[in-house]
Amino acid sequence: MTLGLDEVRAPMSAARLVEVAVDAAGAGGARPFTYAVPETLADLLRGEAVLVDFGRRQALGIVLGEAMAAPGGTEPKPIVDRVRSDGPLLPPLTLRLARWIADHYLAPPALVIRAMLPPGLLERLKLVAERTPREVATVLDDVDIHLLDQLAGGPVPARDLAAPDGRAGLLRRLRALAARDLVSLDWTLLGASAGPRFERWVRLSASGGDVAAVLSRGERPSGRPLGPRQVAVLQELAYGPADGVAAGDLSGRHGSATLAALARRGLVDTEVRERPRRPLATRPPGLRGGRPPRSHRSSAQATAVAAATAAIEGRDPTPLLLDGVTGSGKTAIYVDAIATALAAGRPALVLVPEIALALPLVDRLRADLDVRVALVHSGLNEGERADEWRRIRAGDVDIVVGTRLAVLAPLADVGLIIVDEEHDPAYKSDRTPRFQARDTAIRLGLEAGAAVILGSATPAVESLGRALDGTYRRVELPDRPVGEAPSVEVVDLRAELAAGNRGLISGALDTALAQLDTDAGEQAILVLNRRGTASVVLCRDCGHVQGCPDCERPLVYHQAGGTLRCHHCGRATPLATRCPACGSPRIRYLGGGTERVEREVRAAHPRLRVARLDRDVAERRGAAARVIDAFSAGETDVLVGTSLVAKGLDIPTVTLVGVVSSDIALNLPDERAAERTFQLLTQAVGRAGRGDRRGRAILQTYQPEHPAIVAVANRDAATFYRSELDLRERFGSPPFGTLLKLTVALPDRDAAEETGRAMVTGLRDRAAAGAGGRVSVMGPAPAYIARRNDRWRFNVVLRGDDPVGVLGEPPGMPWSVDVDPETLL
Ligand code: ADP
Numbered sequence: 072m073t074l075g076l077d078e079v080r081a082p083m084s085a086a087r088l089v090e091v092a093v094d095a096a097g098a099g100g101a102r103p104f105t106y107a108v109p110e111t112l113a114d115l116l117r118g119e120a121v122l123v124d125f126g127r128r129q130a131l132g133i134v135l136g137e138a139m140a141a142p143g144g145t146e147p148k149p150i151v152d153r154v155r156s157d158g159p160l161l162p163p164l165t166l167r168l169a170r171w172i173a174d175h176y177l178a179p180p181a182l183v184i185r186a187m188l189p190p191g192l193l194e195r196l197k198l199v200a201e202r203t204p205r206e207v208a209t210v211l212d213d214v215d216i217h218l219l220d221q222l223a224g225g226p227v228p229a230r231d232l233a234a235p236d237g238r239a240g241l242l243r244r245l246r247a248l249a250a251r252d253l254v255s256l257d258w259t260l261l262g263a264s265a266g267p268r269f270e271r272w273v274r275l276s277a278s279g280g281d282v283a284a285v286l287s288r289g290e291r292p293s294g295r296p297l298g299p300r301q302v303a304v305l306q307e308l309a310y311g312p313a314d315g316v317a318a319g320d321l322s323g324r325h326g327s328a329t330l331a332a333l334a335r336r337g338l339v340d341t342e343v344r345e346r347p348r349r350p351l352a353t354r355p356p357g358l359r360g361g362r363p364p365r366s367h368r369s370s371a372q373a374t375a376v377a378a379a380t381a382a383i384e385g386r387d388p389t390p391l392l393l394d395g396v397t398g399s400g401k402t403a404i405y406v407d408a409i410a411t412a413l414a415a416g417r418p419a420l421v422l423v424p425e426i427a428l429a430l431p432l433v434d435r436l437r438a439d440l441d442v443r444v445a446l447v448h449s450g451l452n453e454g455e456r457a458d459e460w461r462r463i464r465a466g467d468v469d470i471v472v473g474t475r476l477a478v479l480a481p482l483a484d485v486g487l488i489i490v491d492e493e494h495d496p497a498y499k500s501d502r503t504p505r506f507q508a509r510d511t512a513i514r515l516g517l518e519a520g521a522a523v524i525l526g527s528a529t530p531a532v533e534s535l536g537r538a539l540d541g542t543y544r545r546v547e548l549p550d551r552p553v554g555e556a557p558s559v560e561v562v563d564l565r566a567e568l569a570a571g572n573r574g575l576i577s578g579a580l581d582t583a584l585a586q587l588d589t590d591a592g593e594q595a596i597l598v599l600n601r602r603g604t605a606s607v608v609l610c611r612d613c614g615h616v617q618g619c620p621d622c623e624r625p626l627v628y629h630q631a632g633g634t635l636r637c638h639h640c641g642r643a644t645p646l647a648t649r650c651p652a653c654g655s656p657r658i659r660y661l662g663g664g665t666e667r668v669e670r671e672v673r674a675a676h677p678r679l680r681v682a683r684l685d686r687d688v689a690e691r692r693g694a695a696a697r698v699i700d701a702f703s704a705g706e707t708d709v710l711v712g713t714s715l716v717a718k719g720l721d722i723p724t725v726t727l728v729g730v731v732s733s734d735i736a737l738n739l740p741d742e743r744a745a746e747r748t749f750q751l752l753t754q755a756v757g758r759a760g761r762g763d764r765r766g767r768a769i770l771q772t773y774q775p776e777h778p779a780i781v782a783v784a785n786r787d788a789a790t791f792y793r794s795e796l797d798l799r800e801r802f803g804s805p806p807f808g809t810l811l812k813l814t815v816a817l818p819d820r821d822a823a824e825e826t827g828r829a830m831v832t833g834l835r836d837r838a839a840a841g842a843g844g845r846v847s848v849m850g851p852a853p854a855y856i857a858r859r860n861d862r863w864r865f866n867v868v869l870r871g872d873d874p875v876g877v878l879g880e881p882p883g884m885p886w887s888v889d890v891d892p893e894t895l896l
């Protein structure tokens with residue numbers, strides 16, 4: 072046979088090329104690689120797992136999509152083989168999102184893919200042998216026959232096959248059998264989880280039912296007498312659910328010997344059932360929905376619902392900012408929007424910032440909507456996460472609710488995305504990939520043609536900026552449908568100190584606590600912001616915070632070396648012993664903890680039952696829920712805590728909120744410090760007065776004139792946002808520019824700082840040469856946590872039009888890159 076001229080000339084580059092996320096550690100996996108698709112794999116789909124040559128070894132990869140041509144004119148290597156799984160691991164929509172995340176956040180694509188798959192899935196890559204239907208036509212030796220016997224029951228991983236001549240010999244034999252078509256050998260990703268778990272269930276048999284009936288009449292059944300434990304089991308089963316009780320629970324209560332004895336006597340039947348690992352399987356829907364039955368939508372709610380409906384029906388991804396005060400009825404809007412999306416045949420995705428807020432919202436949604444909900448957050452165990460993942464991948468759910476991880480759920484389609492409390496810093500991932508879930512959700516809306524709703528009582532400054540410049544649409548909900556806004560008082564702590572009060576609780580707050588009407592069920596919440604404890608130098612007489620002479624930002628005290636450093640420009644200043652503003656010697660490091668507040672309140676008010684919730688408590692599993700449940704039930708009067716207690720609590724009997732330290736976060740050398748303080752204070756104030764009695768909030772501060780505090784006290788958010796936006800515009804910060812933070816970490820302090828300086832010089836040259844538009848480069852400045860894991864850390868911050876353009880390729884070790892950082896600390 073001769074080849075036609077065309078076929079001879081058919082250039083290699085005409086082969087189909089694909090981009091592959093290679094699952095290899097190190098800088099190698101920092102970007103997608105281009106591979107050629109051999110003819111044998113012509114039907115290869117996006118999202119399939121493949122085996123590729125990578126360096127001197129083979130690695131697992133995921134096909135991200137088609138590639139145009141290999142960069143640099145190199146000849147792409149062919150894909151070695153396809154890895155068997157149930158088709159593509161991820162749907163096209165999720166793959167497009169993965170590519171965007173990898174590009175935007177400069178994250179290794181394989182790590183993005185990993186975050187999108189059930190934990191450990193890629194580790195379950197195995198070479199699996201399976202018997203083919205072909206008859207054995209030739210004579211085989213005993214070892215081969217034994218191998219084929221082991222495959223009679225179905226496919227088996229090669230690792231699990233017994234063979235006398237070692238692993239290498241086993242593989243040789245399998246390959247030989249494969250060459251004769253008696254065995255097929257495939258690299259396979261074994262099921263997305265440990266497989267279904269099974270458990271034994273127990274219920275009464277027919278004769279057991281008769282015996283139980285006799286017992287319930289108070290009579291003695293005939294036959295051999297029953298022990299008291301056996302009687303207890305029979306009664307429990309007789310009054311329990313008709314489909315029985317899990318054997319594990321029963322034997323836990325009554326002993327396994329009791330169960331065995333009853334089974335031997337034929338009084339109970341046991342049966343093995345698959346155990347559903349759906350976290351919501353047994354949870355009933357909530358009683359309270361979005362709004363009270365038979366109530367009418369407020370006019371603001373109606374406006375919001377109309378805007379959402381138009382966006383859903385028009386597949387318009389322009390974000391809709393629901394700017395609504397705490398208690399303004401945003402949940403009811405979510406419910407109506409979700410119903411609209413479902414009626415259009417498309418699922419919805421709902422994001423919340425904290426695990427603790429996920430279930431209450433799910434309960435409320437399920438009270439109004441009869442829907443299949445998947446729950447995604449890091450608190451689920453691996454089996455639960457894998458099961459929820461599979462349900463979502465199979466299209467078996469109507470709504471996915473979860474924390475930031477949920478934005479990576481493998482949805483083939485989505486018609487509505489809701490980001491509740493969109494301003495919350497918890498939406499930013501603190502590990503690679505460092506994605507911002509709200510921003511990723513907005514991108515997902517664009518990719519999917521989905522409506523996007525951002526809800527908050529205290530929108531992020533950049534979100535409000537984008538609403539004001541017309542990038543987003545905005546609907547305001549300025550009032551609560553029921554109840555009144557709480558009153559706010561500001562207490563000047565400088566005056567407290569002048570009056571001789573050295574404690575953490577001011578006179579005004581102390582009086583308010585004394586007046587708390589516990590007989591009427593009144594409760595109080597005391598909030599402390601511990602972020603940045605003991606780091607800022609503050610004068611207790613005049614409130615002056617020592618700032619950088621160049622940048623005027625607050626200086627941070629560093630124990631190592633005993634110096635003050637500017638985290639903006641890196642400048643070091645000696646520690647003052649007197650206040651530079653008023654000369655007072657009473658300057659100190661701002662601090663104080665929740666435990667101290669708890670102690671002071673107990674000592675001053677022995678009648679009050681005080682509970683505490685901070686990070687230390689929350690780290691004990693289930694402890695946070697117990698503290699909150701006890702407080703909700705009125706078993707404690709005062710809850711002292713960190714910002715954890717300022718968010719989301721909806722307890723009608725809370726009439727008093729005290730913010731013990733409004734300043735600490737304010738003084739952090741971070742450009743979002745004022746915004747975070749404003750949000751925390753507004754949210755904290757919003758906890759008070761949700762019931763019949765009017766709420767009261769007391770804010771303690773050394774800086775009563777600070778705009779963030781004035782804004783909360785005067786309920787004047789607009790002025791605050793305007794002044795913050797002015798500042799950001801001046802600095803080129805979001806939404807007017809982009810931030811990028813580079814962190815170098817090295818064991819030697821001077822080497823770290825020197826590496827930082829060299830980076831700054833290099834980047835400034837690139838910026839001056841015009842790469843990336845107008846970009847400023849600041850640093851190196853010590854990281855807020857200056858030393859971690861025995862490494863000194865310095866930050867370099869890029870700010871402006873296109874910092875990623877200035878940076879070019881990510882620098883790799885010892886640098887880490889954070890695009891759109893949540894904080895510059
Ligand atoms: P948000 O999420 O905005 O803080 P919620 O959705 O929790 O507010 O609503 C606050 C309260 O207002 C809830 O108890 C809810 O039932 C009630 N509510 C919502 N909409 C209405 C309405 N149109 N009429 C009366 N009450 C409403």
Ligand code: ZN
Nearest residue numbers: 610613650653
């Ligand atoms: Zn002073």
Ligand code: ZN
Nearest residue numbers: 619622637640
């Ligand atoms: Zn400075």
